[in-house]
Amino acid sequence: MANKEKTGQRAHHLIDTKFAARELRSLGEKELGYLAEVMRGETLSNYISESSMTRRFEDAFAKRVGAKKAMAKNAAMSGLVEAVSVSGAGPGFEVICDPIVHFGGLAAIYFNAVPRFADVKRDTYNMDPESLLANITPLSKAVIVTHMWGQSAEIETIRDICREKGLFLIEDCAHCVGSTWNGRHVGTFGQLGVFSFQEFKQLSTGDGGMTVTTDEKLFEQMRGAWWFSGESPKFVYINYRMNEVTAAVGLAQLEKVDRIVEGTYNKTLAILDKAIEGCEWIRPRTVPRQAKMAGYWWACTWEGDKGGLSYEKFKALEEELDIGLRFGFNFYPAYEFPFFRESTAYRTQPDCPVRCPFYTSKSNYRYTWGLTPVTEELMQRLITVNLIFLSIPAAEKMAEGIRQLIKRMEK
Ligand SMILES: Cc1ncc(COP(=O)(O)O)c(C=O)c1O
Numbered sequence: 001m002a003n004k005e006k007t008g009q010r011a012h013h014l015i016d017t018k019f020a021a022r023e024l025r026s027l028g029e030k031e032l033g034y035l036a037e038v039m040r041g042e043t044l045s046n047y048i049s050e051s052s053m054t055r056r057f058e059d060a061f062a063k064r065v066g067a068k069k070a071m072a073k074n075a076a077m078s079g080l081v082e083a084v085s086v087s088g089a090g091p092g093f094e095v096i097c098d099p100i101v102h103f104g105g106l107a108a109i110y111f112n113a114v115p116r117f118a119d120v121k122r123d124t125y126n127m128d129p130e131s132l133l134a135n136i137t138p139l140s141k142a143v144i145v146t147h148m149w150g151q152s153a154e155i156e157t158i159r160d161i162c163r164e165k166g167l168f169l170i171e172d173c174a175h176c177v178g179s180t181w182n183g184r185h186v187g188t189f190g191q192l193g194v195f196s197f198q199e200f201k202q203l204s205t206g207d208g209g210m211t212v213t214t215d216e217k218l219f220e221q222m223r224g225a226w227w228f229s230g231e232s233p234k235f236v237y238i239n240y241r242m243n244e245v246t247a248a249v250g251l252a253q254l255e256k257v258d259r260i261v262e263g264t265y266n267k268t269l270a271i272l273d274k275a276i277e278g279c280e281w282i283r284p285r286t287v288p289r290q291a292k293m294a295g296y297w298w299a300c301t302w303e304g305d306k307g308g309l310s311y312e313k314f315k316a317l318e319e320e321l322d323i324g325l326r327f328g329f330n331f332y333p334a335y336e337f338p339f340f341r342e343s344t345a346y347r348t349q350p351d352c353p354v355r356c357p358f359y360t361s362k363s364n365y366r367y368t369w370g371l372t373p374v375t376e377e378l379m380q381r382l383i384t385v386n387l388i389f390l391s392i393p394a395a396e397k398m399a400e401g402i403r404q405l406i407k408r409m410e411k
Helices: 002-012 017-023 029-041 053-065 076-087 103-110 129-135 155-165 216-226 244-275 311-321 373-381 392-410
Strands: 069-073 094-097 114-117 140-146 168-172 192-196 209-213 282-284 297-302 382-386
Touching: 017 244, 029 053, 029 244, 053 069, 053 209, 053 244, 069 076, 069 216, 069 244, 076 103, 076 140, 076 168, 076 192, 076 209, 076 216, 094 103, 094 129, 103 114, 103 140, 103 168, 129 155, 140 155, 155 168, 209 216, 244 297, 244 392, 297 373, 311 392, 373 382
Parallel strands: 094 114, 094 140, 140 168, 168 192
Antiparallel strands: 069 209, 192 209, 282 297, 297 382
């Protein structure tokens, strides 16, 4: 953990403020223009009127990703939790998710559903459809698939599995503005797709999120739930909407995001990929030909131990050269986090959900080491860099550092 914090801090000095104003995510006249409109309108929350800033942002975002409808939220987490509720998952049901990050599992336990973790592929870091299939049980209700770090999972295969098995498919697109599979934007394959606009994402509103869908009937039910009309909503909904001020920033950011993803994040990603080209003991991430990546987070894996190289030496040299790489990402799969095993405010039984009385009688599922062996091994080997505040000159400097590091290891 100490190492992670330290490398995060060291990476920060690479932020080039002059470059940032031009080519990285930035705030300026566009945002101020829309914000002025909101202030003049003297309405701070409005998701009903078609001319509101929130509706304009929702409609523009839906159009950008090719969805029928979009619903602006205060965070992606709210969208994921709401999606679990809409799926009908609850006590005694399982929600299958992937374990590199914990957000899908967290969304499931809000509604006392049991997160069940499918493994990822060693080369793409995304959910392995075979493992998804192997984790489907009579209790499965929904799947939350993460398109990790701007790269689509094998979403057509996953969608087909979900259709065949009658599972509600939720796409976690938190990292994915501009990411497609066979030319179609992620978030539009399942019933719901959820995007994040938190500070460290390609499009930021400070905090915020967007749920998209191609199912208009589902959208009407969800919108109807938010807009309290005196009737019982169809499901337990999450009333965490976006306000007009946030939407004004979002609309302005949306107009810039493609240029920044293409012009900077995809370039910095390529610069770092090039730095490890030809190195036999650092393996680049595989991008399937169907996937168009939206640069967000660069990643590769350490394989040097197989040729007798020392990882400790590698990390010490990296520190000496002050490159700013992050090792191991979170180090462990999500099910190793104690909060999946301990009782929380949302759960009343110790060791819920996997030992909850609704569940144990039906399943022997446990969160134990060995549950997703590929993820367990992968996470120890990950070498990553968040690209959001990395300028092209800073990426070039970092790439030069990586080249030197490789040379010194091979000397
Ligand atoms: C994959 C993934 N899903 C969901 C979230 C939650 O997003 P938010 O902070 O907007 O709630 C994050 C945040 O980093 C994330 O990385």
